[in-house]
Amino acid sequence: MSPDVWMLLSFLALLLVGVPVAFSLGLAGAVGIVSGLSPAMLATLGTNTYNSVAKYPLIAIPLFILTGLIFERAGVAGRLVRFAQALIGPRHGGLALVAVLVCMIMGGMSGSGPADAAAVAMVMLPSMTRAGYPKPFSATLIAASASTAILIPPSVALILYSIVVPGVDLRALFAAGLFPGILAGLALLLPALWLSRHYRWESPDAGERPPLGESFKQALPALFAPVLILGGLRSGLFTPTEAAVAAVAYGVVVGLFLTRELGWRELWHLFGEAAVISGVVMLIIALAGIFAWAGTMLGTFRELAEWIIGLSDNGTLLLLFIMLAVLAAGMVLDAISIYLIMMPILIPVMQHFGWNPVWFGILLAMNIAIGQFTPPVAVNLMVTTQVARIRLEQTIGWAVIFVFAMALALLLVAMFPDIALWLPRILGYNV
Template structure:
């Protein structure tokens, strides 16, 4: 039973009112926590202590390194090389450029770990290219945005690190491996879908397959993809921790970008650091305030109440997972992904584990689920980026996205109800 219903109403009500008023979510969380703490009569020092506790964690140091590594590789010509590699491998089939888009996102996602970065880098090149080749602008943009969701699943993903950090006791290495097959599976499903659409609309084929060109582009792009091998290989083998592998990845990315590819001057590094710090500052403020928010939620026994309510409705694992999926899909449409991970993961994990869901499996479900929110109105950040790049209104894009929503939701259901898709590789290598 909730200890103080008025305090709960004050906490949740203040939070949503501030969101509606346009206050940044990190500050909305913090202000709601402070007001509720004052109402309850607990010293405000407790809020400060929990904020510091939230960011005073060794594992969180991996996040800034991943952000910097992704920024470096995204700025240094890797996206162009990944597009050339994808084109050499699969551009020769019907609808080849659409498949190149999906495959390039698959590769780039393993470097940036960000749907927004993926759409910005890949979309700025491929959307105009696809439109010039005869593809519809809405279709080209929809392919780009939907395939970018692979970036938050395919390792290394800083969202996976945030999930592991906030729930505790879940291996980052296992989460990395668990996201690999679902990410590739999403890409495969999208490729099959766009192939049939391309045949129906008679979209063009690319140049024929050339083995020499494929080998050359593989070598050039492979140097950039080495970042992924360093992180995943180091963590899974136990040679490095996630933080250590992320730091090494930054050094590797720096060398490849500025001394091997050499497409941008080394002076650009300071601008890259500036963008990274801007992103990191938002993440760290969010982690700190979410930590205090999580503490007040636990103090008011909201997790216990939700667990009791959901399990009281049904203890069937499949029904519970469907309820949670619907909840996450709805919240993902109106709130930021990282915020929802930090707030909801500690609340929902005890519920799903009570009905026998593996924590690693649930981590993948949650990440993919919230990834749908990134491409869904009204606040999907990737949707706005795609709209800006393509010069197409959100309303038109949302309509064009309907069949893609069906595809990605079908993928979500498969990942949710077939745990082996997520757990096969972690079980094979780390259990």
């Protein structure tokens, strides 16, 4: 067998036996180097791992992870829920609408689906259960809605995409993700409202409507966070990395002095938790550098790209094939691993067919978002089922409905690229 086949097979074998993705990438890259180049080339391992993480834009990833943790612990989700309930009031499907809206707003702070799912599930699940919603439905809806965090800026996945794909403006990606993120939220909301009214979950006469003025004042610091991040980026006041620093500083002020639900001791623990999560992410990126270098030197990625291009001259058919492959990958891998593994193969395909890289990045993100609540792995769903104390298998029926709904939103963005590209063009970004 050729060295590139050995490398790919060793990567798949390591994954199947349960080796973590980061180490599977690094070890498979080493196999490719030894079998196809020279054992002496193993001396490049240190350089490749360092070069993979020695990139200034990557600083934004641990900072936005810290931002999400701070806002999660600062009581922001509860205040947003109360404000949304004041706006909507008790009605059939009211709490389902609240859950989707709050997940989307929280996504504009954390950039992380699992963090979003955890924060909203802790607040919303007890209320939805008391109102008559089945726990499997509530857990699935929150998990699906939290997946919009990968689209609504700031998004950790889009930050990485802008680094992996040369020449892509991160600000354009952030702007391009906004309307598809809202469209995905609406796509989830429609079946949720229909199901709520069909099964008559949540009586319109049940519960009191919180006072609008007071709940708005309490939610104002949380509502201002996305304005600060996106407004700073649009005005040119912040670069994306500086926006992440500003978001952390603002979250600390909100948690310590405004909501006062965050103490100095807990803040110190959050720094440690963010460091651990960021360490895992950076380890994946670092060891993926070995895999990427070996694949480039051996010509593995070029051969795979040529094979994909040779499957059909029909760009639409190949795009559908790629989307299905990414969806399947999203069921078992996280967004960061998918980008690092698949983009070296997909970039030549994207260039061959002339697909807009910003639009293509949003399509990939929407696919990965669907994978975040699609069993068997479904990271968001794992979080919400743990909070709800139910088995993952109980959510499969509801998950199929929401997968279909978000797939329709994905299809619309694929058919009409201007859904993603209109806003960055209006804002003057290079797309």
